[in-house]
Structures are given as structure tokens and as C-alpha cells.
Amino acid sequence: MDGCHMCIDALKEDVLAKLSQMLDNSTCGWRQLATAAAKHPRFQCSEKEMTACSLHVLNAAGSPARCFLAHLADRRCPLDFLSRCLTEIDHREAAQLISTTMAELIRITAQPQSQHSRPGSRVLLTCGASGPPGLTYQWFKGNEEILDQTGGSPQLVLFPLSPAHQGHYICRVSYGERYVFSQWAHVGLVCSAGSSPGCSSSLFPGSVSGLQVVLQPQSQVVSEGAKLRLECQAKANPPAQVQWYHNNKPLPQKKTPVLEIPCVTTEHRGEYSCKVYNLYHEVWTDAAAVNIEPSSVPGASWVEVEEDFDSEDDSRSHPPQQTSEESSSAKNFYATDKVALLIGNMNYLHHTPLCAPICDVHELTNLLRQMDFKVVSLLDLSWQEMQNAVAEFLMLLDKGVYGLLYFAGHGYENYGNSFMVPIDAPASYTSDHCLCVQSILSRMQEKQTGLNVFLLDMCRQRNFNDDVIVHPGPLRVTANIVFGYATCVDAEAYEVKREDTSNGIFISFLKQRVCENEKVTVMLDRVGEDMGRCAITRGRQALELRSNLSERRSLTDPIQTSDGSASQSARNHQWAVAHDLPKSQCLHFDCGVQVQLGFAAEFSNVMVIYTRILVKPEEVVSCSAQLTDFAEDVDVDLKKSNQDCLIEAGSLGLIEEELPSPDVPSLYTRICNLQRLKKELTFTVCLHYTYSNMDEEIQERLPVLVGKPLVSKLNLHERRPTRSFSTNISLDSLGFSECSSFAFAEGPALSGSMSNASSFPKETSRADSPAKLRSDNVPEETDCPEFFHTTELLVSSKSLPHTQVNETSYRFSDMCNFHSL
Structure with missing residues (x-):
């Protein structure tokens, strides 16, 4: 039984009781539902049946809505049809109940796991799900759907593995309009430090921060039952984090510079490597081969040794090592979500x-x-x-x-x-x-x-x-x-x-x-x-x-x-x-031009629409597809609409290279304030084109309906009967520890710009006086790069030009305060 034939009798008793209670009213209830359902001949009820349902109100525990739902169940009414009818009569609470119930029928049973492997290898991501027959699978890398032959199956094959495959993957399992998402899984390359392009990634190209591995883990032969110690050290600013891997598989919670196994067995043989990373860079150490000589020793347990990456004083003492039981209990905190x-x-x-x-x-x-x-x-x-x-x-x-x-x-x-x-x-x-x-x-x-x-x-x-x-x-x-x-x-x-x-x-x-x-x-x-x-x-x-x-x-x-x-x-x-984007569309115009309509989310209430010319007949010498006639509810800056690049369209958060087919010319339009959209989003695609033997420009227009994208489905603009969030509650009653207000001294520099920030677009600050960045990689506990060298007062009315972000000298304009009451 697939999703479209899942019937009302599949609902549990408590759901039926709650749904019946919602529909036992005269203004938006079972009678209005019966009228909507009657549009399908199969679910029409006779006057006698409607009267029989009404008579149930005379019983103390009677429910006319429950009787009507029983009639629909006898006719094998699908849940999808019931949900559409509830939406048609604008009974949102009941429609939401059915939607939630249907969504719960799909369950992810096997989550895709993050994997790190060497270039050229074969990586398999698997998503298992239970539910009605006919489930469909869609794989996404970031926000881009994977459309190859394995992208629509429970298993996604990446072969041969290359730098282009690095990133985060997620699977959507659905039937009909209902779906659930798996967890994110990260795929990365395992390479020696600096061995090949793509193996170590810099999220902020041109950043003044750096990362350098100064101590590699060493290959060794260890007798079974003896202690294995592996260590890696790095210099980094900001401080680096580490993750240990055994045979290309991450070791859970192994995130300290020193890894010790006090009592090894044969299962611990293999290759060990360490990923060293901070917000800007990621580097892999060389792989260390560990061989285990035969012996008769029982199993071993893991012990982590806390050490500071950035300390250059190796002679300072370390606190006593925790036992594996103490370490596990001290770090066994988790979130349910x-x-x-x-x-x-x-x-x-x-x-x-x-x-x-x-x-x-x-x-x-x-x-x-x-x-x-x-x-x-x-x-x-x-x-x-x-x-x-x-x-x-x-x-x-x-x-x-x-x-x-x-x-x-x-x-x-x-x-x-x-x-x-x-x-x-x-x-x-x-x-x-x-x-x-x-x-x-x-x-x-x-x-x-x-x-x-x-x-x-x-x-x-x-x-x-x-x-x-x-x-x-x-x-x-x-x-x-x-x-x-x-x-x-x-x-x-x-x-x-x-x-x-x-x-x-x-x-x-x-x-x-x-x-x-x-x-x-x-x-x-x-x-x-x-x-x-x-x-x-x-x-x-x-x-x-x-x-x-x-x-x-x-x-x-x-x-x-x-x-x-x-x-x-x-x-x-x-x-x-709140994060469902419209599906990409291909529009066919009478002149033979085909236009792709794509969508990308910048925020939960801000969407960018882009148009691309996919097919253009030879006799058409020039053409462009522009968007117009938007609903008044949303905010569209007409001066910045239909622009050649995202920056000109007002989008500072999206990167053109991360959109599908970034090399194809596009026109971008940014739609803001989607939370105020009261009806489905509509607009018109206006195609401007000229023929080779004509000077006059011709226009063709096609209306487009894309539903309610992103957060607009939540109808945040509506008044709701809810508790106010303006009630004052004093913090003095919370039992807070003493507040810590920090004094100022000179500190590390900010770096990065919209042009080089990869997926984390962020600009540097500005102030009234010049500043000098120092790129020395010095541990923080001994010294810090200076953020700004200035003794001048800030002048709110003065505005000075700035230099390029990668230059060593900056000029900042006035520093604007957030709020003046």
C-alpha cells in the first residue's frame, strides 16, 4: 500500500478521537468536510447518511464527525485526500494533525554516516527507512540535489572519490507530499598534509590565520597488551581542534592531541591519522602504521590525554590522566536534538x-x-x-x-x-x-x-x-x-x-x-x-x-x-x-526558448529566484527572462531585481559558485519578508527576445505559481491566541553565578571578506584610525596578534575610505552604535 492509498482506517484510535473532536462544530466541521469530499463521487453521502450522522449528537458520547469519518473509511478514503479537503475548508489544526500523523509513518532506520577516504576510493552512503511501500529517496549535497543514477536510491555511490565530492550530504525520504530528512553526513578526503590539492581546505582563502602540523604521529610496532601512544601537534591561530581516525574511520570522542591505548589487541592494528582544523583551515597528518605483535592480553580501553596544542613549553606539567571510565562519564553529555x-x-x-x-x-x-x-x-x-x-x-x-x-x-x-x-x-x-x-x-x-x-x-x-x-x-x-x-x-x-x-x-x-x-x-x-x-x-x-x-x-x-x-x-x-523550497521548473515559450527557473534560500524568510536560458533557437539572436508582477505581500526591490550577479541583487549570503551550473549566465531576483506572504507566491516570467531578421523586440509572458516557500507556510503574520512574551521575570531569581565583565586589552585581528569567505560570508570591521595586522602564528597564551592600534577617539561624523582586505594596513570609517534609546 503506497502513500496515496493509505486510508483513514490506518489512523490510531487517539488520532481519530482528536480529529473527531476538532470536526464536531458547526462553523468549520464535518458538514463542511462532507461538502468538500462530495466533489469526488466516491465519497458523496446521501441525505439519509448525513441525517444519521447528525443524530449522534443526541447521545452523551456520540460524535457526528466520528460517524462521518467511519463512512469515509468504509469507502477507503485516502489520507492524502482527507488532508486536501481539510485544507480546502481552512481547518488548519485538523490538517496539521493529519500531516503530522502521516509524517510519523516514515521513519529513518539507518542514518548515513560521515566518511573520510582517500582519493580514488569508493564511498557508499546508505539511508534506510521504514514506512509504506513506494518510498522515494532524494540525495542532496548541501542544497543541491544529486541527479545521477544513484541519487534516487537508498544508497549513494561516490566513485572515484575526488575533491569535488567533499561536503555535507543528506537524504530526503518521501511519499506523495510527505517526507522526512536523514541526518547530515560529511564526506572528506584523507591525505597527507599538503600532499595534493583539495585534501586540505581553507574556508577563508587569503586569511591571515594559518595552520601547520609540527609533530606527526609515528609508525610503530607494539606488543599485544602493551601501551600505544600516538601524538600530533600543530601551530594555529585560532587554536586548532583534532579528530583521530583509525583505518579512515573517525574514532568517537577522540579529539585530543595525544591518543593512548593502555592495552592494545590485534583489533587496534592498522593506520592512524589525525585531522587538524580550525575555522579557517583543515590539514591531515601523515598516516602512521601500527602493527601488533602476538601476545595473550585481554581487550583494551581508550584513554584521552588533555594537552594544549598551542603551548611551546613542553616542560610544563600536565594534570593527572583520567581513567577511561572517568573520562567517559565526564564527557557523556548529549542532546536529544x-x-x-x-x-x-x-x-x-x-x-x-x-x-x-x-x-x-x-x-x-x-x-x-x-x-x-x-x-x-x-x-x-x-x-x-x-x-x-x-x-x-x-x-x-x-x-x-x-x-x-x-x-x-x-x-x-x-x-x-x-x-x-x-x-x-x-x-x-x-x-x-x-x-x-x-x-x-x-x-x-x-x-x-x-x-x-x-x-x-x-x-x-x-x-x-x-x-x-x-x-x-x-x-x-x-x-x-x-x-x-x-x-x-x-x-x-x-x-x-x-x-x-x-x-x-x-x-x-x-x-x-x-x-x-x-x-x-x-x-x-x-x-x-x-x-x-x-x-x-x-x-x-x-x-x-x-x-x-x-x-x-x-x-x-x-x-x-x-x-x-x-x-x-x-x-x-x-x-x-519552514525550509521547503519550490522545485526548479523549466518553462517552454512559444518561440522555442526554454527557461530554467531556480530557487535558493538565503535566510528562512529570504529567497533568491534565478532565471537561465536553457534552449534558444538559432533564429533568436538575443533573449532574457525577467521576473515581474510579484504579490504586494512580499518585498522585492525593483531596482535590484533581474541582476546579473547576486551582489547586485542585494544578496550577501549566497555564493554563485555554490548554485547549480554556476557557469551558466543567470538573472537574480531577491524576495524578502516571505513571512508576510498571505497567499501562494505568484509572479510572471517575461521573455524579451529578437529575431535575426527583425529589429523590434518581442515579449512573451508566462504566469508562475510556486506555492508558499520557506517560512511563509507558518503564517507568522497572523494573530494567534498565545501567551505574551512581554512579561517581566527578574534574573535575580535564577541563581546565576556572578557576572563576568571583561576589561579590554589588545587582541587578535579579524579577517575574511565576502569575496573570500567561502560559505561563511563576513566582512571585517571598520574604525577611525589605521590598523596593522600581524600574521605571526604565535600561541595565544604567550602573545596575541593586535586587532587595532589606535589612540584616537572615534568620530561619528567622519567617513574614511578602506583598503583591500588582504593588505596589511587598514583604514576604518566611523564606528556606528547598534542602539540609541
Whole structure:
């Protein structure tokens, strides 16, 4: 039985009871459903049958809707048809119930595993799934679908393995319109350091940071029962992380420079190599061959030795090594899932517009996805849209889930409570016009989350328009809360401009450490110390950390959940709904021209549409396909639409080389504010062309309907009966540890630009005085490169030109503050 013939009688009793309860009403209930279903002759009910259903209301436990559903079940009504009918009568709650139930019938039973192998080898990625017969499989590398002969099967074959195959892969299993996604799997090349192109990758070409392996693991012969010790060391800035591999397979949790096996057996023979990487570079060590001589010794256990990569003083003492049992228990933290909501508000209606959130949100999105977070990234939200976005975010939470909320925009803090300002807040806004962070936290605690992280990149000055002090009661003590404030109490947060793009100071430093396998508070402490060495913000902005986290929980902790759990399936479905792009289309015009219509997501509410000429008859000498007639709900800058490159179209987050067939000329149009789309997105493709024997230009127009893409399906613009997030809850009741506000000293330089940042587009900061970058690779505990050398005051009205990012001398223009209340 395939998905299209899955019938109502497949529903469980509790689902039928809930659905019947939803449909037992007169305004949008079973009678309206019967009218919609009657369009198909097979499901028409006679007047006598309708009357019989109505009479069930006379019984104490009777349900007319349940009786009508029984009639549909007797006629073998498919669930897909029922779902369409519920959508037609606009009963969204019932339609969502059926959609969730159908999605739960597909379960991933075998996840594709990350693999690292040598060039020319054969890599097999397998995705196993259970569910109705007729499941279909689609493989994606990043956001690009794989269309070869193995891309539509449960097994994806990559052969012969080449640098082009490196990247992240995911499988979508579906039937009809329902689908679930597998986990991401990473495929990489195992090569000796610097052995061949493509084996070591630089995410930031031209970056001043470097990475060099200074000690290779050595081949050796070890007697069975003896101790094996392998070591690699590297110099890097930012500090490097490591991952050990045995016979090209990663060793779980083996991420320290020294790897020891105190009692080896024959199963430990083979080749060992180590991947050394930071945010900018990735290098592989040489493979070390380990042979095991025969002996009679029982099995062995793993022991990790914590050592510092960047220390040049090998004589300093190390703490006593942990036993394998102690080490395992100390690092056995995991999340049942990871979800993040990132909001960047820039274009305020009644306040100073901001520049940095678009770059900051995009960069943090990419970094969190590397750590397996389900990320929803949204720009420019109104009060209602922020309320609903947070409500949708809370739906993704469950027991043991790691939840992260990042906000960049205007904000303030009154009496220990932090408030995020939406773009439609009036000039003299109060807490009634804003969202209270502590109120959101209380809702998160109801979900019994495993870790709650709030990163607030906003001002914390007092709002004198708001004199209300509300104390609804203390929050529960959970010992899992972390607040990272971009600035101190009663202070402003800053962004630094570079041409038409900007960066926030906080994210500029956070991006260098957020992926470190450290306790969240330790990682943020290091970010604060880095910011403290930044001369340009000394005395103006310092990171503040508030936390009651009692366990060594890290953003890099693995995800462990029961296979096919209902909550996991529901989260996957809910997240996928907000990230579903329209399928690529091929439009055929009467003149013989064929136009490809493609779609790419820049954010969860920002989409880029591109048009390409696929086929052009010989008699057509020139042609271009342009988009027009967009719905009024969405935001399209007509001056930047139908541009030859993404930058000119206003897109700073997408890279043309990552789109399918980047060498084919395209026209790009950027669609913003998809969260305000009330109906399905429609537009017109207008083809302009001329014939070889004619001077006059001819036009052909084709209307296009692409449904509701990305986050528009969630209808965030609608009013919903939900709890307000403007209720104040004092942080004093949380039992936080003492706040840490860091002093400033000179620190490491920022590097990277939109042109060389690969998949992490980010610009360098700007200030009023010249700065000199130092590219020496010196360990951080002994010395740090200087960020900015300046003793001059910042001049807000002055604007100076900047130089190229790879030059050693910079000139920065004025440093603009985020928020002035």
C-alpha cells in the first residue's frame, strides 16, 4: 500500500478521537468536510447518511464527525485526500494533525554516516527507512540535489572519490507530499598534509590565520597488551581542534592531541591519522602504521590525554590522566536534538536602521549548522511575527533538546529584564511593544530542555519610557541557562561598517570560537577575553556572561535520540516545513526558448529566484527572462531585481559558485519578508527576445505559481491566541553565578571578506584610525596578534575610505552604535 492509498482506517484510535473532536462544530466541521469530499463521487453521502450522522449528537458520547469519518473509511478514503479537503475548508489544526500523523509513518532506520577516504576510493552512503511501500529517496549535497543514477536510491555511490565530492550530504525520504530528512553526513578526503590539492581546505582563502602540523604521529610496532601512544601537534591561530581516525574511520570522542591505548589487541592494528582544523583551515597528518605483535592480553580501553596544542613549553606539567571510565562519564553529555532561532532586525520603521544583523545572522547560521543545529534564521520581524516565530521555535523543543536563541537589533534592559525590539515598535516603545527574553526562557523551561542559550547582540541601556516593574515570580532552578550579552548593563553594543556591509563586534569574535568543543561558559569566557584585547572597543563594549550551568555541556555535544521517536519526527517535519523550497521548473515559450527557473534560500524568510536560458533557437539572436508582477505581500526591490550577479541583487549570503551550473549566465531576483506572504507566491516570467531578421523586440509572458516557500507556510503574520512574551521575570531569581565583565586589552585581528569567505560570508570591521595586522602564528597564551592600534577617539561624523582586505594596513570609517534609546 503506497502513500496515496493509505486510508483513514490506518489512523490510531487517539488520532481519530482528536480529529473527531476538532470536526464536531458547526462553523468549520464535518458538514463542511462532507461538502468538500462530495466533489469526488466516491465519497458523496446521501441525505439519509448525513441525517444519521447528525443524530449522534443526541447521545452523551456520540460524535457526528466520528460517524462521518467511519463512512469515509468504509469507502477507503485516502489520507492524502482527507488532508486536501481539510485544507480546502481552512481547518488548519485538523490538517496539521493529519500531516503530522502521516509524517510519523516514515521513519529513518539507518542514518548515513560521515566518511573520510582517500582519493580514488569508493564511498557508499546508505539511508534506510521504514514506512509504506513506494518510498522515494532524494540525495542532496548541501542544497543541491544529486541527479545521477544513484541519487534516487537508498544508497549513494561516490566513485572515484575526488575533491569535488567533499561536503555535507543528506537524504530526503518521501511519499506523495510527505517526507522526512536523514541526518547530515560529511564526506572528506584523507591525505597527507599538503600532499595534493583539495585534501586540505581553507574556508577563508587569503586569511591571515594559518595552520601547520609540527609533530606527526609515528609508525610503530607494539606488543599485544602493551601501551600505544600516538601524538600530533600543530601551530594555529585560532587554536586548532583534532579528530583521530583509525583505518579512515573517525574514532568517537577522540579529539585530543595525544591518543593512548593502555592495552592494545590485534583489533587496534592498522593506520592512524589525525585531522587538524580550525575555522579557517583543515590539514591531515601523515598516516602512521601500527602493527601488533602476538601476545595473550585481554581487550583494551581508550584513554584521552588533555594537552594544549598551542603551548611551546613542553616542560610544563600536565594534570593527572583520567581513567577511561572517568573520562567517559565526564564527557557523556548529549542532546536529544538541537534547534536555534536567529533573528536579525535591521530596517526599523521608527528608529535608526542597522547594517550588521544580516551578516551576523548568516554567519552564525552556517556555524550552528556545522554542529547539527536545526536553524531558523529570520530578518526584519514585526511584533506579531516575532511572537509567532518564538511560538514556532518553542514547538521544536522537547525534553533534553538544546535550544539557542540569538537576537541582533535594538533592545534595552530594565530592572534585570531584557527586551528585544521589533521593527514596528513606536518611537516611545515600552515592554508592551517588545518581547521579554526572560518570559521566553520560562516557556522553554516548561519543555524541560537540556540547555538554554541566549545570545543577545543588542544594547542594554535603560528605557525611560517604560516604568513598569513586574515580578510574576521566580523561574525554576534548572542549572542549564546561559546568557551571553554582547555588552554590559547600561551600555551600548556596536557594529563596524565596511562599505555597504557591517559586522557586530560580538559576532566578529564569537565566530572564531563558537565551534570549540568546550563548555559553553568556557567558550564565551574566551570570547570575552578576545574582545577585551580589542583596542577599538576598549571602554565602550565588553561581553557579559550570566550562567547557572552546572554541567560541562557544549554546543558541539552529539545528538542521541531513539530511532523514529514521535517527537523527533515531529521536529524534523516542523523544521522542514519552514525550509521547503519550490522545485526548479523549466518553462517552454512559444518561440522555442526554454527557461530554467531556480530557487535558493538565503535566510528562512529570504529567497533568491534565478532565471537561465536553457534552449534558444538559432533564429533568436538575443533573449532574457525577467521576473515581474510579484504579490504586494512580499518585498522585492525593483531596482535590484533581474541582476546579473547576486551582489547586485542585494544578496550577501549566497555564493554563485555554490548554485547549480554556476557557469551558466543567470538573472537574480531577491524576495524578502516571505513571512508576510498571505497567499501562494505568484509572479510572471517575461521573455524579451529578437529575431535575426527583425529589429523590434518581442515579449512573451508566462504566469508562475510556486506555492508558499520557506517560512511563509507558518503564517507568522497572523494573530494567534498565545501567551505574551512581554512579561517581566527578574534574573535575580535564577541563581546565576556572578557576572563576568571583561576589561579590554589588545587582541587578535579579524579577517575574511565576502569575496573570500567561502560559505561563511563576513566582512571585517571598520574604525577611525589605521590598523596593522600581524600574521605571526604565535600561541595565544604567550602573545596575541593586535586587532587595532589606535589612540584616537572615534568620530561619528567622519567617513574614511578602506583598503583591500588582504593588505596589511587598514583604514576604518566611523564606528556606528547598534542602539540609541
